[in-house]
Amino acid sequence: MxxxxxxxxxxxxxxxxxxxxxxxxxxxxxxxxxxxxxxxxxxxxxxxxxxxxxxxxxxxxxxxxxxxxxxxxxxxxxxxxxxxxxxxxxxxxxxxxxxxxxxxxxxxxxxxxxxxxxxxxxxxxxxxxxxxxxxxxxxxxxxxxxxxxxxxxxxxxxxxxxxxxxxxxxxxxxxxxxxxxxxxxxxxxxxxxxxxxxxxxxxxxxxxxxxxxxxxxxxxxxxxxxxxxxxxxxxxxxxxxxxxxxxxxxxxxxxxxxxxxxxxxxxxxxxxxxxxxxxxxxxxxxxxxxxxxxxxxxxxxxxxxxxxxxxxxxxxxxxxxxxxxxxxxxxxxxxxxxxxxxxxxxEAGPATADVPGGDELPAIELHDVWFRYPGAEEDVLKGLNLEIRSGERLALVGVNGAGKSTLVKLIAGILQPTAGKIIVDGVDLADMSDEDLAGWQRRLAPVPQDFLRLPSPAIDNVVLASPHDERIAAETAAQSGADRAVARLSQGWNTTLHKSFDEGVDLSGGEWQRIALARALYALRSGASFLILDEPASALDVRAEADLVERYLELTSSATSLIISHRFSVVRPADRICVLQDGSIIEAGTHEDLMAMGGRYSVMFNQQADRYLQGAADA
Missing domain, CATH: 1.20.1560.10 (ABC transporter type 1, transmembrane domain)
Incomplete structure (x- = not known):
């Protein structure tokens, strides 16, 4: 056994x-x-x-x-x-x-x-x-x-x-x-x-x-x-x-x-x-x-x-x-x-597909959260404390392996902390019934790093299980910038997004990332209230990244949001930025506050800015 x-x-x-x-x-x-x-x-x-x-x-x-x-x-x-x-x-x-x-x-x-x-x-x-x-x-x-x-x-x-x-x-x-x-x-x-x-x-x-x-x-x-x-x-x-x-x-x-x-x-x-x-x-x-x-x-x-x-x-x-x-x-x-x-x-849990989400913008608190993956020797998160206020645009930065994506899984309730509490609107996720936890998950609109790429028509990749509304899909595609990719498809929204099918096509990494963002925005229009963007610009070029930064406030205006990115230009417009290092939050504040503090965020920001400036000078 x-x-x-x-x-x-x-x-x-x-x-x-x-x-x-x-x-x-x-x-x-x-x-x-x-x-x-x-x-x-x-x-x-x-x-x-x-x-x-x-x-x-x-x-x-x-x-x-x-x-x-x-x-x-x-x-x-x-x-x-x-x-x-x-x-x-x-x-x-x-x-x-x-x-x-x-x-x-x-x-x-x-x-x-x-x-x-x-x-x-x-x-x-x-x-x-x-x-x-x-x-x-x-x-x-x-x-x-x-x-x-x-x-x-x-x-x-x-x-x-x-x-x-x-x-x-x-x-x-x-x-x-x-x-x-x-x-x-x-x-x-x-x-x-x-x-x-x-x-x-x-x-x-x-x-x-x-x-x-x-x-x-x-x-x-x-x-x-x-x-x-x-x-x-x-x-x-x-x-x-x-x-x-x-x-x-x-x-x-x-x-x-x-x-x-x-x-x-x-x-x-x-x-x-x-x-x-x-x-x-x-x-x-x-x-x-x-x-x-x-x-x-x-x-x-x-x-x-x-x-x-x-x-x-x-x-x-x-x-x-x-x-x-x-x-x-x-x-x-x-x-x-x-x-x-x-x-x-x-041993499977209850069905979750038909559980509706809530309309309110959620508030989330993490108290002394620890987490270790099964079989691992070290904790990924170590006594982490964090508050995401209702309607707030929170950004999270940190080096690779700091635990940013793990934190997203914990907030989503698909992993449980080894110790500590994650509280959503005053209720500990560990105390929620399976049905309530599923309801919380329906309130999320995520764009994870390894987002889903269905070998199905483009419309299905945006709408998923939600009721199909091509007008809303077109609007969210325009918001995310995916409309240009859809416009060049031979059958438009009905084109299968995989080359192994007849008349199917493959999208570039950046185009797929825009489709995933359109999917999250469609979820917001369908009742979700917590937008999670995990490295949303990782496959975008400089111009597309600048466009995303410009649209950031518009995209997050109707939800509580969490954005994770290595690119500081993407997180800069956030209401508050937190620095995750060695499994815990070591700094928090606006971009201006953190730069004035002269701490870890300031060092990483200047290092990245210097690389951009050096690249521009070389060009």
């Missing part, structure tokens, strides 16, 4: 990461019941699949009996000529044979329909578990990410794998049990039980090997994520750098090394089990051959009729051939994905 925080207020989540899978008939019955219950609740085709499986198994047993009776009737028919009974047996055998051959197709088609019904629901539950919680603490942990990958299906063995295994596995179990009954009735119950036990032992061993391999494979989810990242980087975001810097061989070698590393435990497991596999399969074969020999001896002594010996031999062959370790292992893999999915879904 791996334990980590998922919810707020100290609640703990236990995520069950698979170690050794549960293998055996008693576990299999439970697994089949779990997946069947899931399928029966959400697909009307499940009863028809079960009916097809049962009828198919019954038809197989009937065919065994008919073959025995028909063979037993051959000699009398040769001597006396065909009788009506013989012809009826032939007709029945043909009909049952045709039915047995047709029913697997029915099982497959109904199973496909069940998968079709369940797949969207399964993926929706996984996505909801990722997106519904108001906090993002769970997304910061490798253990949770591994559980997500298991829920999706490691190596493509997801919930659908277990659903697809249900029909063949149930059919194999019914065939084995029915064939053992036939052998017991016509020959010997002890022989029937011995062959059944040997058959299930062979299957158990094979399934155990497959699951052991699955264990080894599942333990390498981190390596698989690394390999997938390298592959995706080579196809998309790093494609240009790979060619410019001649990194093709390095990337290829890195990918193969990571992939081979993830396969080594699997290969070792296969080598270790090879000798034991020969022994178990050999025991199964000896048991079957010994029973067939016993049937032969009983026949020679006159203890069995021709029909009975034919039924016994046919049933033994059906019984020994009913091993289905492949589908047994796939069932267990599917159940593990199902359990992981339920773990994710059960």
């Amino acid at each position: 791996v334990e980590f925080d998922l919810r707020k207020n100290g609640a703990r989540v236990w995520v069950d990461l698979p170690g050794r899978y549960e293998i055996g008939l008693q576990h299999e019955v439970r697994f089949v019941s779990q997946l069947l219950s899931y399928a029966l609740r959400h697909s009307k085709s499940t009863p028809f699949m079960l009916l097809a499986v049962v009828v198919h198994a019954a038809a197989g047993l009937a065919l065994t009996l008919l073959i025995g009776e028909l063979v037993g009737a051959v000699a009398p028919t040769v001597e006396d000529g065909p009788s009506g009974g013989f012809l009826v047996l032939c007709g029945a055998l043909i009909a049952v044979f045709a039915l047995e051959r047709a029913l697997p197709l029915v099982t497959e088609l109904t199973t496909r329909r069940i998968v079709h019904d369940l797949e969207p629901r399964t993926h929706r539950r996984i996505v909801d578990a990722l997106l519904r919680p108001v906090l993002i603490t769970h997304l910061e942990t490798p253990a949770f990410r591994d559980t997500v990958q298991r829920a999706r299906g490691v190596g493509s063995f997801g919930v659908r794998t277990g659903i697809e295994a249900l029909g063949p596995l149930l059919s194999a179990r019914l065939t084995a049990s029915g064939s053992a009954v036939l052998v017991g009735v016509v020959f010997s119950w002890w022989a029937a039980l011995a062959v059944l036990a040997a058959t299930w032992l062979a299957e158990w061993h094979s399934a155990r090997l497959l699951i052991a391999e699955s264990d080894q494979w599942a333990d390498q989810t981190e390596e698989q994520r690394r390999a997938a990242y390298i592959l995706e980087a080579g196809m998309d975001q790093a494609a240009k750098e790979i060619r410019i810097f001649g990194l093709a061989d390095w990337f290829s070698g890195k990918y193969h090394h990571v992939w081979r590393t993830s396969l080594l435990p699997l290969l070792r497991e296969r080598r270790r089990a090879a000798l034991l596999t020969f022994g178990v399969q050999g025991l199964h074969l000896l048991c079957l051959l010994g029973t067939v020999a016993m049937v032969g001896l009983a026949t020679a002594d006159g203890g069995l009729t021709v029909a009975e010996v034919t039924i016994a031999i046919t049933a033994l062959l059906r019984l020994s051939g009913s091993t289905d370790a492949h589908h047994a292992a796939r069932l267990i893999r599917g159940v593990e994905a199902y359990k992981a999915m339920r773990t994710l879904q059960a």
Whole structure:
């Protein structure tokens, strides 16, 4: 078990990461019941699949009996000529044979329909578990990410794998049990039980090997994520750098090394089990051959009729051939994905999309706030105190790694402080219900550094889940300067912003930043009241930056705002500027106050100004 925080207020989540899978008939019955219950609740085709499986198994047993009776009737028919009974047996055998051959197709088609019904629901539950919680603490942990990958299906063995295994596995179990009954009735119950036990032992061993391999494979989810990242980087975001810097061989070698590393435990497991596999399969074969020999001896002594010996031999062959370790292992893999999915879904927070925000301009206070990321050795924030007044334009400056973006996440309520309080309009975020916290998040209009870039039409990238109003979108685009980028798009607002789609285009970094700003302004027009700009000029050129500074007071006039930037020209118009260093606020005041103070802000401002002046002189 791996334990980590998922919810707020100290609640703990236990995520069950698979170690050794549960293998055996008693576990299999439970697994089949779990997946069947899931399928029966959400697909009307499940009863028809079960009916097809049962009828198919019954038809197989009937065919065994008919073959025995028909063979037993051959000699009398040769001597006396065909009788009506013989012809009826032939007709029945043909009909049952045709039915047995047709029913697997029915099982497959109904199973496909069940998968079709369940797949969207399964993926929706996984996505909801990722997106519904108001906090993002769970997304910061490798253990949770591994559980997500298991829920999706490691190596493509997801919930659908277990659903697809249900029909063949149930059919194999019914065939084995029915064939053992036939052998017991016509020959010997002890022989029937011995062959059944040997058959299930062979299957158990094979399934155990497959699951052991699955264990080894599942333990390498981190390596698989690394390999997938390298592959995706080579196809998309790093494609240009790979060619410019001649990194093709390095990337290829890195990918193969990571992939081979993830396969080594699997290969070792296969080598270790090879000798034991020969022994178990050999025991199964000896048991079957010994029973067939016993049937032969009983026949020679006159203890069995021709029909009975034919039924016994046919049933033994059906019984020994009913091993289905492949589908047994796939069932267990599917159940593990199902359990992981339920773990994710059960521990998710309440839905937040429909919670309205407030109309008032918020006031925020941070009292002695400390924060450390899980697994980190040092605190990012150390006893930070800060007040953002209602309607105030507050700016925050500091060196890289000072904790500015972390502070934004804490104010947004998606991370919780290790210690201290964050109070919004007189209420501690830690005391808010999930619904109230979601309501607070709806009041935010952020432009984070790593803002969302949807491969969707431009209008969707601005409006997101808010009601679409192209007039307001056009107005906010004009405010942010994104209107010029939209104007040159071939289909205007309906142009998809990703080059991998037909007639899609890519925007420059600065154009994307303006789209993100338009998105935040649209949120303000839709009810948000706290504007957060985290490095809003990082991708803008000098002229665009000057334009943003000029529009700053207009953009922030209807909200409480927090702006974070390395560029002092951007923060200069703010009502108050705070300097964050070593996890706490060391200076605060207007630009003029801080310059007169001659402290850290003044030093950084002059250093940056000198670089600008030097650049202008060089030009």
